[in-house]
Amino acid sequence: MPKTLHIANSLTRKKEEFKPIHEGRVGMYVCGPTVYNSVHLGNCRTFMSFDVIYRYLMHLGYKVRYVRNITDVGHLVGDSDDHDAEDKISKRARIEQIEPMEIVQKYTVGFHEKMQLFNCLPPSIEPRATQHIIEQIEMVQQIIDNGYGYEKNGSVYFDTIKFAKESGVYGKLSGRILDDLISESRDNLKNQSEKNHPADFAIWMKAAPEHIMRWNSPWSEGFPGWHLECSAMSTKYLGKTFDIHGGGNDLKFPHHENEVAQNHGACGCHPANYWLHTNMLLMNGAKMSKSVGNTITPDELIGGDSHLISKGYSPMVIRFFNLQAHYSSPLDLTDEGLQAAEKGYRRLMEANKTLQAFTHPDGGSDGALNSEIAKLIAETEEEMNDDFNTPKALAKLFELASKINGLKDGHLDWEALADDTLANLKQLYQSYIFDIFGLKEEGESGGDNGVLSGVMELVIDLRQNARANKDWGTSDKIRDKLNELNVVLKDWKDGTSWSVN
């Protein structure tokens, strides 16, 4: 387990020590959503994963500039380089019979709501493609000037084959083999319209007459290619070369590969030192897709409004569920798995409440328990340094939960625990659960001015009297009735605690 942060770099396919370009600072770019529809649950997983990465980098003391774009133009339906292909936003606008920018607004707002629900921190900058048309046009020009772009009938294409041959870079990220790309031409050269080669891709597209979203450019009235926005905006806000580029692994090809090509083509340098790819969210063993019939929206998952699940799961349970798997592994969403996560989440939160309420009876000494706990604390940190291993770090927190419960239970001896170890443990739990994992307490009404707790104190007191008189009828009635109201009573040796479910 490493003492310093190590990251699995998709570019090199190796785990490497993380070294930022500028000491103490990190620039991170993550491909955001195309806002033509409600957010896909898979999007949420990716952004939750990067949220934890963002939070952990800050925890390590880095000043992080986290850029996550909003794609609001250029993403086409179907064949991406076909003039008749429709822009995703435009298409939706036509269906809903409103302006494209109304679509963008509507689904951007919806996206932000979901991000907030899942407790994802907003990125430092959230640039939109339509706000950076000028930068994109400039980049197209640079690519042309450097000999990697060519214009045909108002559209501009990236000369992939030329770039691939000259740079030796193309295909590195996604593991494509250059020969395969080149030989592709024999198969479908015939039906290519304007491109010199099927592997070439549009960086500027001339708009068909009926195309609504269009801007003036030196080549035509048109719109930028999808891959271009990320190159242009990452360069603008993070520089020509920055630290981390992230996204779902389904973007590796062609999106990220083409992004790399564009950056090289424009400025002759590699955009990011470390590439991170999150893996897919599966539903009952397969990637969610409409044809398989295993899709579920965030709202349906939370509301329990789907035949795929037996009940609704809260956003924090879903977040916890996500933390139990490594970001680079596929995660299978199942009803049983979610139920397990729900209980695990509660157990962890309960342990934290117990822990934070601890006061050390007497300054303990350095016993076996002390070193055991100190070791687990250190290991938690090291697990996160190992490529953000949240499931492993979480496992350590659970091992610590046993210790916490043991102390509360009287099973473990306070004498064997030193004051500063307890303080460290409190600090660890607090920062991991809330700051790094981004979990939070749920179902807390708040703002009742302590009325509820006052009432509960009274009720528990009355019930305590009944119990003292062995009036089990009354005491059980109170407990049962409260249970119906989702208030759970637990009788401990030294009193009764309550919580709202």
Add this chain to the structure above:
RNA sequence: GGUCGGUUGGCCGAGCGGUUAGGCAGAGCUCUGCAAAAGCUCGUACAGCGGUUCAAAUCCGCUACCGACCUCCA
């Protein structure tokens, strides 16, 4: 078809050469008026077949399944 990756106990999911992952579920016990919670103990694993090694879930080969990408996708 091509290219990657995966196959771990009832379920989810870590580990990637020697050591308990963890969560959930299950069994027994302790505590308790009962319950809940908690604690203690326990069981069932590394797809199959070969190989390398003192030692393999972990490395290599083959086979069988599964998935992703190759076309829009987080």
